[in-house]
Amino acid sequence: MNFIRLPFYSLLLMLAPHSWAQTLAPSNLQVEYQESPIALGTTKPRLSWQLEATKPAGKDLHQTAYEIQVASNKEQLDEPNLWSTGKVTSTSTHQITYAGVPLSPRSSAVWRVRCWDQDGSPSEWSSPATFTIGLLNGSDWSAKWIASPENPIHETEENVQNFKGTPKGKLHLTPAKHFRKDFEANNPVRALLYATSLGVNTIELNGKRIGDWNLAPGWTSYHNRLHYLTYDVTERIQEGGNTLGATIADGWYAGYVAYGLFVNVAGLDPSRPGRSYYGKYPALRLQLELQYSDGSTKVIGTDPSWKTAFAPHTEADTLMGETYDARLEQDGWSSPGFDDSAWKNAILDEGHKGKLEPHPGVPLRAIEEIKPVSVTEHKPGVFIFNLGQNISGLAKLKVKGKAGDRVTLRFAEILHNDGRMSTENLRCARAIDTYILKGDPEGEIYLPDFTFHGFQYVEVTGYPGTPTLDDITGVVIHSDTPLISEFESSDPILNQIHSNIVWTQRANYFEIPTDCPQRDERMGWTGDAQVYIKAATYNADIASFTTKWLRDLNDDQWDFGPYPNFAPSPFIRKGMNFAAAWGDAGIICPWHFWQVYGDTTVLEEHWEQMEKFMTFRKERDPQNVGTKVGDSGFGDWLALYQPKTPVEFIDLAYHAHTSQLMSEMAMALGKTERAKYYRDRHRALSASFAKLHVQPDGSLTEANQSKYAMALYFGLIPDGLKQNAANNLAKLIRDNGNKMQTGFLGTRPLLPVLSSHGHHDLAGILMQQTEYPSWGYEVENGATTIWERWNSFIKDEGVHEPGMNSFSHYAFGAVSEWMFAELGGISQLAPGYDLIRIAPRPAGTLTHCKVSTQVRHGKVATAWNLTDGTFKASITIPPNTKAVVSLPIADFSPQTLGSGTYSFSGSYLQD
Structure with a gap:
C-alpha cells in the first residue's frame, strides 16, 4: 500500500480496511x-x-x-x-x-x-x-393539424406603455379554444399520446389533466423546428367510452413575444404590432395510439371530426396575462357523455412545415409553492402580498364570493419607497391575471394555464372581503433542471449571494435561457448565456436543457454566418446586426458543454454551422484588427466606466478566443487539419491584438478593468508581460476604492484573473464588498435574485431607472463560477471531469466554506475550515475519476488521488 509522506503537516487519509475488496x-x-x-x-x-x-x-x-x-x-x-x-x-x-x-x-x-x-x-x-423511440418521420403521423374556425381578436380597453411611458396602443388578445373527441377503447397493453401545437396547450383525458408540463410544447424556432411531447396514458384508458380533450392558446407562436411592442417592428400588421411573428392562429395535433395484446393498434388522431368551442380563458397571453371567466366553464367537456352538439367542427390547418421532433429537454413545470410572508392593505381594497422571494411562475388564488366578482392580480419584483408596486420595468408587458368568479359556495381556486410572470409581490384588487396569507400562493415554475449545488460559508452575505444566483438561474432557465422573466422581453440573449453557462453547470444539470437551446441557436443562425443576438429569434429589430461576444455564444456554449459533460456529439451536430460562423468572422475582419462595422454595439453591457470599451477591442479579443476553442474542439473530433488551421488563426489574431493593444511593459492602451480582465482571461497578453498586466488591473481596482466598474463581459473573468495572477486577496475583497457596486450591496438592499444593473435599487432613493431594469438577470451571477472553482476549489482538468482539480483557497474574512456539485461521475465536494493558523479540509472525489489536489498547507505538494473521501490538516500557507 502506498502512503503519502508529507513531514511538515499532519495528514489523515481515512482509508477503509481492506479497501481492495x-x-x-x-x-x-x-x-x-x-x-x-x-x-x-x-x-x-x-x-x-x-x-x-x-x-x-x-x-x-x-x-x-x-x-x-x-x-x-x-x-x-x-x-x-x-x-x-x-x-x-x-x-x-x-x-x-x-x-x-x-x-x-x-x-x-x-x-x-x-x-x-x-x-x-x-x-x-x-x-x-x-x-x-419516438415518431421520427412525417409518415409516422396520421393525425392532422386542426384549428378553430373562429379566431376573434378583441381590443382591450387599456393602453400599454414602453419604458419611457410612451403609449403603445391597445392590446389585441384572443380567447383559448377547447377541442374534444369521443372514442371507444378496449383495454390496451399500452397507450401513448403524442401531442403538439402551434401555440401552447393543456391536454385532458376522461376529465383529468394529462402531464404536468406548463406552456407545452415550449418555444422553438418555429420556422425550422417544432417539438411534441409524449405521454403514457395506459392507466387512464377505460373500457368503453373515452374522451380526449385539449385547450390551446397563442403562446409564443401567435401571441405577444419578445419586445415587439417596444420596438414596433416594421412590415408587420400595424393593427397588432408585437404579436403573430410566427403565425396568426394556434393549431393542434394529437395522436393517441392504443396497442393491443394481439399486435393490433388503434389510432385516434385530430381531424375535422373533432369538436371545438371557446374556453373560459377569454384572454390568454404569455406576456400580457390571462383572464379567466369561471362562469363560462362547461362541466364535463373532456369526459364521455358531454353534449357537444352546440360545438363547431374543427377545420384543417396547414400546420407546421419544419422538423417535428420529440422535445429533447426537461419539463417546464411547477417546482414548488411559496407562502407569502406578509400582506398589507396599501390603500382601501388594494392588498399587496410579499412572497419574500423573487420567482418566475404564477400566483394561485383562493377566493369565495358571488358570481361575477372580478379579482385582478398584478405583479412586481419590488416596491417603490411609498409602498406602490414598481411595474415600470414591465414596459409593454401588461402582466395582469384576472379571475371572474362563478359563485361556488365551497370557494374557488384559480391558477392560470397560459401565462407566467417574474415577481415577488402580488397586488390583489376586487377581492370579496379581506384576503389572508392563505389566499395567495406563489407557484415557482421553470425548466426542471435538477439542482445540484451546495454553498455554505462563514459569511452570511456570500451565502445569500449564492442563493440569489441559484434563484435567478431558476427563474431564467425557462424553456430557453432568458435574460429576464418579468418584462416585455424574456428572450434567449446570447451574450448573457455565454458568460453564465459555466456557472450554470455548477448549480444545475443543464445538459438536456442546453441540448435543446443550442438547436434553437443554430436554427436561427443567419444565412451569411452570424448567430443571432437572441435565440429563438422571432424577428430582427431594424438596425440589429451581429454583436461581438453575443454571437460568439455559438462557439463558446458548445465548448463549455463538451468540457463539462464530455459530450462531443453536440460538437459534431453543430460543427458545420460553427465553421460557417468562423468564416463570417474572418471575412468581417480580414485585417485581424477587430471591427465595429455592422455590430449592434452592446459592448461591455452596463459597465460603469467611461469611455466604454471599444467594440473593436471586444471583437478582436473574442475572435481570438473562439479560434482557440475551435482548435480544441477540432482535435476532440479528430479534425487535425482544421485544428491546425484554427491554431494558426489564434496565433495570428493574438499577435495582432498584442501589437494593437499591449505596450512593451504589459500595460494596455486606454486601459480599464474590463479590458485587462478580458485580455488576461483569453490569454492575449504575452507570457512575460502577464503579471505586470495583472498588477495594473489590481491597481485600477484599488485606486477605485476596491470596487468594480465592469459590465456583463468584464465581470465574468475579473475575479478568476485576479486569483490566477497573484491577487486572490483582492478577488476576495470584491466578493465580500457591500458598497455599491457589488453583489453584497444588492443583498444589503434586500435582493433575493441578481439584478441586471449594479444600481437597480439605491438605498434612500428607491428604484433606479425603473423603466429599464430587471431584478432577475443572471449575467452578473457568473461570479458563481469563481465561488466554486476558487473558494470551493472544484473545476475540471479534462472534459467530463474525468480529471478534476481540487484546490480550495480561503479569501477575505472567510473562516470556513463548504461546496459541492454533481458532475457526470457523481458528487464532488470540498469543505475547509481555517482556525488559529490551521487549515483543515475534507474532499470527496466520485468513483471512476481522479483529482489533482492542491491545498494551502505548508510544504504541501500537489497529489493525484483516486475516488474517496479524504481529510487533511496542516499549517495554513496564505497566498
Whole structure:
C-alpha cells in the first residue's frame, strides 16, 4: 500500500480496511440525458450510468469493464434479443451508443448494465431501465393539424406603455379554444399520446389533466423546428367510452413575444404590432395510439371530426396575462357523455412545415409553492402580498364570493419607497391575471394555464372581503433542471449571494435561457448565456436543457454566418446586426458543454454551422484588427466606466478566443487539419491584438478593468508581460476604492484573473464588498435574485431607472463560477471531469466554506475550515475519476488521488 509522506503537516487519509475488496454498482441509468424516456429522437441512443461504491469508505474505485444488455421486454433480458455487448474492457460509463438490432420509430426496449471494478470483481446487474423511440418521420403521423374556425381578436380597453411611458396602443388578445373527441377503447397493453401545437396547450383525458408540463410544447424556432411531447396514458384508458380533450392558446407562436411592442417592428400588421411573428392562429395535433395484446393498434388522431368551442380563458397571453371567466366553464367537456352538439367542427390547418421532433429537454413545470410572508392593505381594497422571494411562475388564488366578482392580480419584483408596486420595468408587458368568479359556495381556486410572470409581490384588487396569507400562493415554475449545488460559508452575505444566483438561474432557465422573466422581453440573449453557462453547470444539470437551446441557436443562425443576438429569434429589430461576444455564444456554449459533460456529439451536430460562423468572422475582419462595422454595439453591457470599451477591442479579443476553442474542439473530433488551421488563426489574431493593444511593459492602451480582465482571461497578453498586466488591473481596482466598474463581459473573468495572477486577496475583497457596486450591496438592499444593473435599487432613493431594469438577470451571477472553482476549489482538468482539480483557497474574512456539485461521475465536494493558523479540509472525489489536489498547507505538494473521501490538516500557507 502506498502512503503519502508529507513531514511538515499532519495528514489523515481515512482509508477503509481492506479497501481492495470494494466493489461498484451502476446506478442512475440515463438515455440521452433522460431517465426512461418514452420518445427519443434517434434510433441510436446513447446509454449512460453512474457508479456507486457498495462501501462508501472505499478509495480509488473505478470501472475496468462493463456489459450492457438490451431486450424488447424485461422477460427477455436474460437472453437479450436486441443487444448484448459482452464484457467490454473500458472505463467509459457515459454516452455508449446503442449498436444492436436496428431500432425504428415506436420501438421499445429494456436495458441493464453491470460493471467490473478495479480488482476485476463484477457488480450485480443494475435495475432495468427503459426507453422508447419516438415518431421520427412525417409518415409516422396520421393525425392532422386542426384549428378553430373562429379566431376573434378583441381590443382591450387599456393602453400599454414602453419604458419611457410612451403609449403603445391597445392590446389585441384572443380567447383559448377547447377541442374534444369521443372514442371507444378496449383495454390496451399500452397507450401513448403524442401531442403538439402551434401555440401552447393543456391536454385532458376522461376529465383529468394529462402531464404536468406548463406552456407545452415550449418555444422553438418555429420556422425550422417544432417539438411534441409524449405521454403514457395506459392507466387512464377505460373500457368503453373515452374522451380526449385539449385547450390551446397563442403562446409564443401567435401571441405577444419578445419586445415587439417596444420596438414596433416594421412590415408587420400595424393593427397588432408585437404579436403573430410566427403565425396568426394556434393549431393542434394529437395522436393517441392504443396497442393491443394481439399486435393490433388503434389510432385516434385530430381531424375535422373533432369538436371545438371557446374556453373560459377569454384572454390568454404569455406576456400580457390571462383572464379567466369561471362562469363560462362547461362541466364535463373532456369526459364521455358531454353534449357537444352546440360545438363547431374543427377545420384543417396547414400546420407546421419544419422538423417535428420529440422535445429533447426537461419539463417546464411547477417546482414548488411559496407562502407569502406578509400582506398589507396599501390603500382601501388594494392588498399587496410579499412572497419574500423573487420567482418566475404564477400566483394561485383562493377566493369565495358571488358570481361575477372580478379579482385582478398584478405583479412586481419590488416596491417603490411609498409602498406602490414598481411595474415600470414591465414596459409593454401588461402582466395582469384576472379571475371572474362563478359563485361556488365551497370557494374557488384559480391558477392560470397560459401565462407566467417574474415577481415577488402580488397586488390583489376586487377581492370579496379581506384576503389572508392563505389566499395567495406563489407557484415557482421553470425548466426542471435538477439542482445540484451546495454553498455554505462563514459569511452570511456570500451565502445569500449564492442563493440569489441559484434563484435567478431558476427563474431564467425557462424553456430557453432568458435574460429576464418579468418584462416585455424574456428572450434567449446570447451574450448573457455565454458568460453564465459555466456557472450554470455548477448549480444545475443543464445538459438536456442546453441540448435543446443550442438547436434553437443554430436554427436561427443567419444565412451569411452570424448567430443571432437572441435565440429563438422571432424577428430582427431594424438596425440589429451581429454583436461581438453575443454571437460568439455559438462557439463558446458548445465548448463549455463538451468540457463539462464530455459530450462531443453536440460538437459534431453543430460543427458545420460553427465553421460557417468562423468564416463570417474572418471575412468581417480580414485585417485581424477587430471591427465595429455592422455590430449592434452592446459592448461591455452596463459597465460603469467611461469611455466604454471599444467594440473593436471586444471583437478582436473574442475572435481570438473562439479560434482557440475551435482548435480544441477540432482535435476532440479528430479534425487535425482544421485544428491546425484554427491554431494558426489564434496565433495570428493574438499577435495582432498584442501589437494593437499591449505596450512593451504589459500595460494596455486606454486601459480599464474590463479590458485587462478580458485580455488576461483569453490569454492575449504575452507570457512575460502577464503579471505586470495583472498588477495594473489590481491597481485600477484599488485606486477605485476596491470596487468594480465592469459590465456583463468584464465581470465574468475579473475575479478568476485576479486569483490566477497573484491577487486572490483582492478577488476576495470584491466578493465580500457591500458598497455599491457589488453583489453584497444588492443583498444589503434586500435582493433575493441578481439584478441586471449594479444600481437597480439605491438605498434612500428607491428604484433606479425603473423603466429599464430587471431584478432577475443572471449575467452578473457568473461570479458563481469563481465561488466554486476558487473558494470551493472544484473545476475540471479534462472534459467530463474525468480529471478534476481540487484546490480550495480561503479569501477575505472567510473562516470556513463548504461546496459541492454533481458532475457526470457523481458528487464532488470540498469543505475547509481555517482556525488559529490551521487549515483543515475534507474532499470527496466520485468513483471512476481522479483529482489533482492542491491545498494551502505548508510544504504541501500537489497529489493525484483516486475516488474517496479524504481529510487533511496542516499549517495554513496564505497566498
